[in-house]
Each structure stands twice: as structure tokens, then as C-alpha cells.
Amino acid sequence: MAAILLLFARCSKDDDFILRGTYYLPTTDANMGAIRMFTVNGEVLNGKIINDFLNTPKRAPAFFEEFPIPETDLSTIFWLSSSTMPIAANAYCNITFAGDKATIDARLNMLSTFGETFDADIIRLDPLMIVTASVGTAYMEKTIDIADYFETMEITKVKPIIGIRMPFPTNGGFESQMRYNYPFIIEKDKISVPILIYFYWKNYLPQHISCKWGTVCNVINEDFLRKLSTNDTILIQEGKVVLQKR
Numbered sequence: 001m002a003a004i005l006l007l008f009a010r011c012s013k014d015d016d017f018i019l020r021g022t023y024y025l026p027t028t029d030a031n032m033g034a035i036r037m038f039t040v041n042g043e044v045l046n047g048k049i050i051n052d053f054l055n056t057p058k059r060a061p062a063f064f065e066e067f068p069i070p071e072t073d074l075s076t077i078f079w080l081s082s083s084t085m086p087i088a089a090n091a092y093c094n095i096t097f098a099g100d101k102a103t104i105d106a107r108l109n110m111l112s113t114f115g116e117t118f119d120a121d122i123i124r125l126d127p128l129m130i131v132t133a134s135v136g137t138a139y140m141e142k143t144i145d146i147a148d149y150f151e152t153m154e155i156t157k158v159k160p161i162i163g164i165r166m167p168f169p170t171n172g173g174f175e176s177q178m179r180y181n182y183p184f185i186i187e188k189d190k191i192s193v194p195i196l197i198y199f200y201w202k203n204y205l206p207q208h209i210s211c212k213w214g215t216v217c218n219v220i221n222e223d224f225l226r227k228l229s230t231n232d233t234i235l236i237q238e239g240k241v242v243l244q245k246r
Contacts, residue, residue: 022245027242037235038234040228053233130180149181151221155224158219164180164181193240216241220240
């Protein structure tokens with residue numbers, strides 16, 4: 001009986017933490033992890049190979065000789081100097097939980113409510129939690145199939161925006177409706193905003209470079225990493241900003 005009561009108390013405490021109260025961004029520093037490398041053969045664990053790749057600038061071929069494409073210096077994409085990355089001094093993230101609902105007001109790179117406070121729904125996929133809010137002149141229904149929230153062919157795991165366009169009844173125009181998705185990570189007694197930096201190199205003609213620097217608010221699509229094509233190379237660096245309960 002004592003064990004059951006203890007388990008019930010612990011679950012109640014976790015629910016209180018996750019689903020009630022207001023959390024905010026107490027710092028302007030993000031904790032960054034190590035740079036990891038993936039190919040068709042899996043994760044590369046040889047540090048020299050990773051460093052050589054990082055120290056070799058990459059250039060995609062130009063379609064026209066008169067418009068050369070500049071080299072990509074990977075040291076300007078990844079955070080190499082320390083384990084923390086600064087965030088803009090005017091950045092903030094305030095989120096209040098109440099049951100399966102939330103309100104969110106944030107200004108971070110790739111996680112912004114554009115100066116407004118959004119009423120949102122919560123989708124729990126422990127340890128991932130998606131806070132999803134509709135924005136537009138008409139309400140956009142929450143996606144029924146959870147798979148619609150996830151990317152299938154991209155590095156990023158959660159689609160930041162789901163949008164539709166509806167015919168405007170008066171003048172035949174279009175009315176935009178958006179649903180914004182904000183991923184958070186639940187870790188024991190903490191909620192954090194994930195950060196993802198990546199560089200995607202397709203090593204064949206025409207060569208292709210895809211990269212994002214300091215993308216606050218997304219997580220890795222592990223399925224995509226397991227299905228890379230021959231000669232594809234991906235570098236990723238994950239981090240997080242821990243929110244504090246007010």
C-alpha cells in the first residue's frame with residue numbers, strides 16, 4: 001500500500017510540474033552538445049575525420065560561371081568555441097500550462113509568437129511535447145493524425161508550420177490559416193526548448209548544401225539519419241535552453 005501511495009504521489013507531482021504553472025527563459029545562454037557526423041554507414045566516431053570535414057570549406061557548383069557561389073565555412077555554422085551559445089539579449093519564452101491547454105508568448109530564433117500570446121493545445125509524446133496553436137482569421141482545426149506534425153524527408157523532426165489556404169467568400173481571394181508547432185523536451189523535472197544546428201552535404205553533381213544555424217526549437221529526425229543515400233554526409237549539433245518555473 002505504501003509503495004502504491006508513493007507511486008501515485010510521484011505521478012501527481014510530475015503532472016503538477018508538466019501541466020500546471022508558468023515557465024520562462026531565465027538565461028540568454030544555451031547548452032550545446034558535441035558535433036556529430038552521420039553517413040550511410042551510420043555515425044562517424046573518428047574525431048579526425050570530423051575535424052577534417054569541419055576544416056575544409058564546402059562549395060556547391062554554380063549554374064552560371066558569372067555567378068559563383070561562395071564557399072561555406074563550417075566554423076560559422078556550428079558553435080565550436082565552448083559548450084554554451086549566446087542567445088539574443090531580447091529573447092524570451094513564456095509558456096503557461098493548464099491541463100491539456102497552454103498559452104505561449106515567445107521570441108526566439110524559429111520560435112516566435114510575433115508579439116502576440118497564442119492559445120495552444122498540448123500534444124504529449126514523452127519526452128517530446130508539441131505546443132500547437134492556430135493563427136488566422138478563421139480557426140484551423142488541430143491535425144487529427146499525429147504523423148502530420150512530423151517531417152519525413154528532412155533533418156528536422158517537427159514541422160514548424162502547417163498551413164492551408166481557404167477561398168475568401170467575398171472577392172475570390174485567399175485567406176491564410178496557419179498552425180504553428182513548438183516542440184519542447186520534458187526531462188525529469190525540467191522543460192527545455194531544443195536547438196538544432198545541421199549541415200547536409202550531398203557529395204555528387206549537382207552538389208547540394210543545406211544548413212541551418214542556431215535553429216531554436218526543433219529536434220533530430222532519427223529515421224531520416226538511418227536512411228541516408230550513398231555519399232551523403234550530415235553534421236548535427238544539438239542543444240537546449242532550459243526553462244524555469246516562475
